[in-house]
Amino acid sequence: MSKHYVVIAEVRGGQLRQVSLEAIEAAQLAANEGDTVSSLLLGHNLSEQASQLSRYVPGQVHVLDHPDLEHYLAERYCSAILPVLESLEPYTIVLGHTAMGRDLAPMLAAHFRAGQISDVTAIHRNCSELLFTRPIYAGKAFEQKRFIEGPQIITVRPNNISLAAETGASAELIQHAYSAPADLKTIINDVITKTSGRVDLAEAQIVVSGGRGVKSAEGFKPLEQLAEVLGGAVGASRGACDAGYCDYALQIGQTGKVVTPQVYIACGISGAIQHLAGMSQSRIIIAINKDPEAPIFKIADYGIVGDLFEVVPLLTEQFRKALT
Numbered sequence: 258m259s260k261h262y263v264v265i266a267e268v269r270g271g272q273l274r275q276v277s278l279e280a281i282e283a284a285q286l287a288a289n290e291g292d293t294v295s296s297l298l299l300g301h302n303l304s305e306q307a308s309q310l311s312r313y314v315p316g317q318v319h320v321l322d323h324p325d326l327e328h329y330l331a332e333r334y335c336s337a338i339l340p341v342l343e344s345l346e347p348y349t350i351v352l353g354h355t356a357m358g359r360d361l362a363p364m365l366a367a368h369f370r371a372g373q374i375s376d377v378t379a380i381h382r383n384c385s386e387l388l389f390t391r392p393i394y395a396g397k398a399f400e401q402k403r404f405i406e407g408p409q410i411i412t413v414r415p416n417n418i419s420l421a422a423e424t425g426a427s428a429e430l431i432q433h434a435y436s437a438p439a440d441l442k443t444i445i446n447d448v449i450t451k452t453s454g455r456v457d458l459a460e461a462q463i464v465v466s467g468g469r470g471v472k473s474a475e476g477f478k479p480l481e482q483l484a485e486v487l488g489g490a491v492g493a494s495r496g497a498c499d500a501g502y503c504d505y506a507l508q509i510g511q512t513g514k515v516v517t518p519q520v521y522i523a524c525g526i527s528g529a530i531q532h533l534a535g536m537s538q539s540r541i542i543i544a545i546n547k548d549p550e551a552p553i554f555k556i557a558d559y560g561i562v563g564d565l566f567e568v569v570p571l572l573t574e575q576f577r578k579a580l581t
């Protein structure tokens with residue numbers, strides 16, 4: 258019997274998130290021939306994003322477009338999503354392993370009495386069995402898990418599964434009505450978005466991160482300039498956040514964001530295990546530290562022993578010359 262895969266797509270800052278296209282690819286990797294892959298998009302003023310999404314989704318795109326859904330709020334999103342999902346009867350629901358996905362997925366799992374595999378970084382087929390790879394022990398090891406039966410829910414880690422390819426057609430758009438629940442316990446009046454620049458930190462291909470070695474908020478300026486030249490995002494260690502040099506929205510690590518960029522440049526970061534938990538899966542790690550014994554050098558592909566205030570501006574200058 259054919260099964261239905263539904264990807265819950267996400268919009269942030271008016272843009273369809275890249276991880277939603279990765280989630281569509283994940284659904285297609287998991288689906289068998291004859292299965293359907295659809296998507297559900299929530300938010301406000303979604304016409305552009307819905308038509309963009311429709312180019313990647315082989316099935317239908319279901320849209321819940323309402324001013325109340327502009328920002329994620331668990332109660333609102335759940336009450337909007339559940340009737341639509343119940344009518345679609347999904348065998349598998351796929352979400353990005355983002356702040357929203359991490360919050361929403363367990364609620365959906367409880368509602369549908371579904372199994373959940375979180376933070377999936379790869380999907381393999383072993384004969385007829387589907388194996389989902391995910392990191393454990395703060396990224397020190399990987400495990401492979403499988404579902405025994407559906408319904409099932411997976412969340413995919415940004416930047417690990419490739420983007421879905423365009424289908425060459427436009428999926429049918431189906432608008433759904435939204436009515437606000439009467440007994441809301443929480444209301445959002447205003448949202449203040451803290452970002453690390455123009456590029457989303459979780460999805461950035463290049464991350465320039467600063468630690469306590471950056472010494473002040475002002476000390477982050479050279480890192481911001483390097484990130485700008487490289488088209489990357491700025492991140493930080495908890496040491497830098499705790500010291501008040503930057504906002505906690507930038508924190509990478511066990512209790513911060515997990516990033517998997519192509520290039521991670523750690524500046525003045527010692528390499529504590531809790532920091533490595535958030536960045537050790539980066540493809541290339543470059544460490545700049547004045548202490549040659551700093552543990553970060555053990556996992557770095559390239560290490561520069563030196564003062565970051567000398568090294569970072571030199572790199573910025575050289576990259577600027579090379580890239581313009």
Ligand SMILES: Cc1cc2nc3c(=O)[nH]c(=O)nc-3n(C[C@H](O)[C@H](O)[C@H](O)COP(=O)(O)OP(=O)(O)OC[C@H]3O[C@@H](n4cnc5c(N)ncnc54)[C@H](O)[C@@H]3O)c2cc1C
Nearest residue numbers: 468469470494495496510511512513525527531532547565
């Ligand atoms: C439960 C728990 C959760 C945690 N979660 C996280 C987390 O999510 N993320 C995280 O990052 N940490 C986390 N930590 C904290 C972690 O243990 C470390 O304390 C923290 O990562 C250290 O930050 P740092 O490397 O910036 O600072 P430090 O360890 O102080 O290192 C600063 C580095 O800068 C170098 N340096 C100094 N000046 C210069 C210079 N001019 N040029 C070049 N290098 C220079 C020094 O040689 C040193 O190696 C957590 C800790 C606990 C207990």
